Amino acid sequence: MPEIVIAEFMDETAVERLGQRHDTLYDASLVDRPDALAAALAEARVLVVRNRTQVRGALLAAAARLEMVGRLGVGLDNIDLAACEARAIAVVPATGANDLSVAEYVITTAMALLRGAYAATGAVAAGAWPRQTLIGRELSGRTIGLIGYGAIAREVAARARALGMAVAAHDPLLDAADPAWETTRPMALDALLAAADVVSLHVPLTAATRHMIGAAELARMKRDAILVNAARGGVVDEDALAAALRAGRIGGAALDVFEAEPLTAEAGRKFVDLPNLILTPHLAGVTVESNGRVSAVIADAVLAHLGAR
DSSP, X not given: OOSEEEOSOOOXXXXXXXXXXXXXXXXXXXXXXXXXXXXXXXXXXXXXXXXSSOBSHXXXXXXXXXXXXXESSSOOTTBOHHXXXXXXXEEEEOTTTTHHHHHHHHHHHHHHHHHOOTTOHHHHHTTOXXXXXXXXXXXXXXXXXXXXXXXXXXXXXXXXHHTTOEEEEEOTTSOTTOGGGGSSEEOOHHXXXXXXXXXXXXXXXXTTTTTOBOHHHHHHSOTTOEEEEOSOTTSBOHHHXXXXXXXXXXXXXXXXXXXXXXXXXXXXXXXXXXXXXXXXXXXXXXXXXXXXXXXXXXXXXXXXXXHTO
């Protein structure tokens, strides 16, 4: 039986490093086969996952010898932290390893939505030449409002400033004396929503943040403002967002995360034919480069943990 079970995709080089030292089972399909995953964990000391594997309840019960959960990413809402703590199971995220990828996603989608011209290939190729209807807006000179001002949001802020944007943030948990505020304007949530041309979310999913962007908050935004959520599904009320986009109450949105993942055709029906909407399958933090970094961080942590026992 394997010591290490990897239930979702991981960089092959990192997997090979683990396999050279320990009996390792790497099967990215295990996330969709819970019974097989539970059986594989019978003797495992380490489980490596991304965001889809639900590390809780019956799965933890099946992993009687589990000592560590390595998270290929940073969000931990798919892991029962209290249950892990009760059993002294270490939970190790790849903190910082995908910050750059998420920051680039936020800036890229904001620019695409403001410019509004990049879905015109078919029309141009067909000779329609819709030039007047596709005149968009520049990012420079506008304000980006960051809700949550941790490491990823600060990477976004640095790139936004380089492109000529003003940066504001809302983060009641960040000390007012933190040096981060020296270059960023702190704002109350309602004021930020009203002032920002681009609103980007950077908060975990908790009881306090669930649906923190709902109909009332969307109504406070500028009618041409852009909303980007590459944080966690559930932070945005998807029905309220779909209604706001359909009514033209905001200028556009990009969602990389959803209340239920993977997004089903039924759940996604609310988004069909909405104007100025970009949907991506929870990959803002996943690039070739970030996958290598995230996988290396977790492989190092796993080897250090197993070497210490």
